[in-house]
Amino acid sequence: MPAYFDHNATTPVHPDVFAAMKPYLNEQFGNASCLYRLGVDASYAVEKARMQLARLLGCSEDEIVFTSGGTESDNLALKGAVYSTGKKHIITSAIEHPGIIRACEFMQQYMNCTVTYLPVDGEGRVSPADVDKVITEDTAIVSIMTANNEIGSIQPIAEITEITKKHGVLFHTDAVQAVGRIEVDVNAIGVDLLSLSGHKFYGPKGVGALYVRKGVDLVSIQQGGGHEQGRRAGTENVAGIVGLGKAAVIARKEREQKSQRAAALRDRLWQKVDALAIGVKRNSPANDVLPGTLNVTLPNINAREFVRAMDSEGFCIATGSACSTGKPTPSYVLKALGRSDADAIASVRLTLGASNTEEEIEKFVAILPRVVETVSETASA
Numbered sequence: 323m324p325a326y327f328d329h330n331a332t333t334p335v336h337p338d339v340f341a342a343m344k345p346y347l348n349e350q351f352g353n354a355s356c357l358y359r360l361g362v363d364a365s366y367a368v369e370k371a372r373m374q375l376a377r378l379l380g381c382s383e384d385e386i387v388f389t390s391g392g393t394e395s396d397n398l399a400l401k402g403a404v405y406s407t408g409k410k411h412i413i414t415s416a417i418e419h420p421g422i423i424r425a426c427e428f429m430q431q432y433m434n435c436t437v438t439y440l441p442v443d444g445e446g447r448v449s450p451a452d453v454d455k456v457i458t459e460d461t462a463i464v465s466i467m468t469a470n471n472e473i474g475s476i477q478p479i480a481e482i483t484e485i486t487k488k489h490g491v492l493f494h495t496d497a498v499q500a501v502g503r504i505e506v507d508v509n510a511i512g513v514d515l516l517s518l519s520g521h522k523f524y525g526p527k528g529v530g531a532l533y534v535r536k537g538v539d540l541v542s543i544q545q546g547g548g549h550e551q552g553r554r555a556g557t558e559n560v561a562g563i564v565g566l567g568k569a570a571v572i573a574r575k576e577r578e579q580k581s582q583r584a585a586a587l588r589d590r591l592w593q594k595v596d597a598l599a600i601g602v603k604r605n606s607p608a609n610d611v612l613p614g615t616l617n618v619t620l621p622n623i624n625a626r627e628f629v630r631a632m633d634s635e636g637f638c639i640a641t642g643s644a645c646s647t648g649k650p651t652p653s654y655v656l657k658a659l660g661r662s663d664a665d666a667i668a669s670v671r672l673t674l675g676a677s678n679t680e681e682e683i684e685k686f687v688a689i690l691p692r693v694v695e696t697v698s699e700t701a702s703a
């Protein structure tokens with residue numbers, strides 16, 4: 323097995339999650355809407371998972387809508403809010419995940435919406451005062467992520483929701499990277515809507531949820547059967563939902579200890595990389611940051627080449643930037659932080675989790691100078 327340093331991309335399914343899901347993929351295959359025993363059992367399993375997830379978020383069961391993942395939850399929150407309020411202005415940040423950014427672009431193009439993208443500071447933080455300044459009579463929703471997927475910065479959500487409440491405007495947070503890693507209590511942070519995804523915290527892929535505060539009117543964006551109290555049509559992914567519920571139970575029990583461990587490994591990694599004195603720059607903030615996340619700029623490399631070279635050395639890591647037609651595009655997140663194109667293209671994301679060990683950190687640090695040198699030679703050749 324390679325050393326997996328990409329836990330913000332996805333996490334392996336916890337063995338207990340897999341064991342909980344398994345019966346619902348074969349003998350307990352019933353449709354949760356059916357009236358006979360097999361269906362009722364499936365429906366019971368879905369409701370149990372709803373309760374398990376509600377406990378993790380500190381909300382009640384009827385505030386949970388199961389979806390196919392973070393992307394769907396983000397789309398449902400934004401589009402549902404625009405349909406239900408009849409308002410057309412959306413406020414978000416420049417560093418949101420494409421699940422928000424692309425949905426906003428779509429809404430501008432096809433739903434007659436206007437979007438305000440708030441800037442962030444050098445640590446990737448939105449200023450609550452900026453939110454206050456841009457809310458208008460036509461603002462349908464403000465959507466600011468809890469924690470960023472590329473650099474890990476955590477936003478001052480509770481301060482922002484003070485402002486949206488004052489204006490009576492809906493607030494949504496994409497908490498896909500946060501749930502299961504840091505404490506997320508919907509009442510403590512005062513959000514109206516919150517997106518999460520199973521595969522980021524040792525649950526399965528293709529399942530997630532949207533928390534919808536009681537009393538929030540949200541128009542469904544997908545029409546069909548009356549599933550999820552009419553808020554999300556489509557036969558429930560019973561096995562996935564069961565897995566998500568189990569992942570929530572495990573997160574309640576193990577989150578704190580796992581996160582402390584990931585943070586300690588991340589800090590150790592940074593100290594050792596920094597001590598190499600080969601010119602590595604840190605992009606992730608030092609405080610108010612996801613426990614396992616470290617984004618760095620390496621000297622004079624192309625991140626894609628580096629990622630490939632590290633793969634051959636047995637490490638899974640990520641570039642911060644997307645790539646189309648083979649040409650690297652500098653990460654818009656790092657650009658929003660004020661980094662240059664050259665620095666953004668030379669940046670990689672190292673995200674640690676449950677599987678990582680000190681030995682892996684030692685090995686990474688030991689081979690880093692050699693791999694950087696090889697790749698920078700290729701880059702300049």
Ligand code: PLP
Nearest residue numbers: 391392393419421471498499519
């Ligand atoms: N939002 C954030 C912040 C993410 O990091 C991701 C996944 O990388 C998503 C949304 C999308 O979630 P999903 O993969 O469940 O659609």
